[in-house]
Amino acid sequence: QVQLVESGGGLVQAGGSLRLSCAASGLTFSGYSMGWFRQAPGKEREFVSAISWWSGDSTYYADSVKGRFTISRDNAKNMVYLQMNSLKPEDTAVYYCAADLFGVGTQDTGKYDYWGLGTQVTVSS
Numbered sequence: 246q247v248q249l250v251e252s253g254g255g256l257v258q259a260g261g262s263l264r265l266s267c268a269a270s271g272l273t274f275s276g277y278s279m280g281w282f283r284q285a286p287g288k289e290r291e292f293v294s295a296i297s298w299w300s301g302d303s304t305y306y307a308d309s310v311k312g313r314f315t316i317s318r319d320n321a322k323n324m325v326y327l328q329m330n331s332l333k334p335e336d337t338a339v340y341y342c343a344a345d346l347f348g349v350g351t352q353d354t355g356k357y358d359y360w361g362l363g364t365q366v367t368v369s370s
Contacts, residue, residue, distance in 0.1 A: 247271040247359045249342050254364030257332055261368070265327040267342030267361060275299050278348030279318060279325040280357060283338035283366075293340070294327060295350035305350040310336075332368045339363040 253265040267279070280295035294316040297303035301318045315328040325342055343357035351357075 247344070249344060249359055249361035251340060251342050251361045251364040254340060254366045256367045256369065259332060259334055259368055259370050261332050262328070262330045263332065263366060265329065265340055265342075265364060265366070267325045267327075269323045269325070269344065272344060272359070274323040274344075275320040277344040277346055277358075278350050279316075280343045280345065280348075280350070281316060281325075281327045281340060282343060282354060283336075283340045284363075285338040288338075290341070290354055292352035292354075295345075295348075295352075296325065297350055298345075298347055303350060305352075307352075329366070332366075334368045334370045337366060337368050339365050 248270045250268045278298045281293040282290050283293050284290040295305045296316045313331045318325045341363045342361045344359040345357045
């Protein structure tokens with residue numbers, strides 16, 4: 246049974262940092278592109294970042310987070326991370342990780358095979 250479990254969310258002041266983690270189990274992790282998405286109240290789920298399968302050489306970011314967020318993966322630990330710096334109130338959302346078999350870092354939520362339950366990030370002004 247595949248499980249993706251996010252952690253690391255919380256309440257932080259604007260300008261602060263958080264590091265989200267996603268622990269994967271039940272799948273051949275290195276074969277999956279991993280993505281981070283977020284959903285704010287009343288809004289659709291949106292793409293945040295993705296990292297290519299296997300080596301993770303290719304990374305992708307939404308324009309809104311480029312230069313502030315960094316995605317990385319550790320295949321030995323079956324983990325994907327999202328380092329979030331210079332946080333803004335508009336970054337407040339539930340953050341989800343997702344896995345896409347042999348994916349290419351797509352922003353399309355429909356392409357992802359597995360999803361976690363999310364972790365709340367709240368940025369106060």
